[in-house]
Every structure is written in structure tokens, then in C-alpha cells.
Amino acid sequence: MISLTVTALVFGVVFLAELPDKTALAGLVLGTRYRASYVFAGVAAAFALHVTLAVAAGSVLTLLPQQIVHALTGVLFLGGAAVLLMKKDEDEEEIRKPENQSFWKVSGAGFMLILVAEFGDLTQIMTANLAARYDDPLSVGLGAVLALWSVAALGIVGGKALMKRVPLKLITQIAAVLMLGLGVWSLWEAIAG
Numbered sequence: 001m002i003s004l005t006v007t008a009l010v011f012g013v014v015f016l017a018e019l020p021d022k023t024a025l026a027g028l029v030l031g032t033r034y035r036a037s038y039v040f041a042g043v044a045a046a047f048a049l050h051v052t053l054a055v056a057a058g059s060v061l062t063l064l065p066q067q068i069v070h071a072l073t074g075v076l077f078l079g080g081a082a083v084l085l086m087k088k089d090e091d092e093e094e095i096r097k098p099e100n101q102s103f104w105k106v107s108g109a110g111f112m113l114i115l116v117a118e119f120g121d122l123t124q125i126m127t128a129n130l131a132a133r134y135d136d137p138l139s140v141g142l143g144a145v146l147a148l149w150s151v152a153a154l155g156i157v158g159g160k161a162l163m164k165r166v167p168l169k170l171i172t173q174i175a176a177v178l179m180l181g182l183g184v185w186s187l188w189e190a191i192a193g
Helices: 003-019 022-033 036-061 064-086 105-118 120-136 137-165 167-191
Strands: none
Touching: 003 064, 003 105, 003 120, 003 167, 022 036, 022 105, 022 137, 036 064, 036 105, 036 137, 064 167, 120 137, 120 167
């Protein structure tokens, strides 16, 4: 059974953390050069793979005693909040142009870009933490993948307009505050439990 509360919480945290990330900008660049649906297909497949790996890693953590899991996830969330707060603005990366605009070339370029750029990224680590924290892999996985796909779609289709209206620094700060809150709550549960 999928928990809508957990799915919504995960969606919000991952969405806000991913929005100012370099991959959203890379999706924007790819989306301006190539057919959006081709780019999204590759990017979405790579994000689905990353979420699957993160949820599997987080699910392994649930085998530990709850106090240790709460303490570990609390520390990792606080670390993630610190990383977001200290993050410098990232430049758009130059992306090698596929030689033709076929579905497989364009989606393959998007897939490889995200596969490499997101491996071990903050949102992948956060997803693993959330999977360990809530012990609900389906809800966490659904929330994370929908958040990442939403950011990718925004970056590919409407990124320029959004980035002009909403300061990335503000989005980053909101994500950091949410992670800080989750970190403090997890540590409180570890101490109180």
C-alpha cells in the first residue's frame, strides 16, 4: 500500500533539492537543442534507475535497529542541508551534441548525462535516507521519481521561464530548511527512542 503522506513529503523534499541542481540546467540545455520528448525519455529512464538504487540502499539500512537508523539519517539530512546551504551557483555544462536527432541518439545522450552526473548526488543520497527513515520503499520511490521527472520536465520544457521568476537561491534555501527539519526530527527520535 502506498502512503500518500510519505509520497508527498518525499516529492517535496526531492523536488526542491533537485530544482537548483546542475542536471535541471543540463536538461534545459538539451531541451533547447533537441526534441523534448526524446530528451525526457532518456532522462526519465536514468532517474528511475537512480531511484531504484537509492531505495534499495535505504531499505538495507532498515535492517539496523531503529535508533541507529534515526541517528544516521538525522546526521545525513543535516549534512545534506549544509551542502545545500554552502552550494555555489552551478554553470550550465556544455553537452556534447549527438550527431543526429534520432530518438536513440538523443535519449541516449540524456540517459548517459543523468546516469553519470547524478550518481551519488545529494538527491540520490536523500532518497536512500528517506527510504531508511520511512521503511516504505514504494512510497519513497514513487515520490522521488515523480519529483525528479517533474524537475526534468520543467528543465526541458519550461526551465528558462521558471528560472527567471524564482531565484534558485531561494529554492535551495527552502530545500535546506526542510532537510534541516527532517534531520533534527530524526535525531530527536533517536535520542527519545
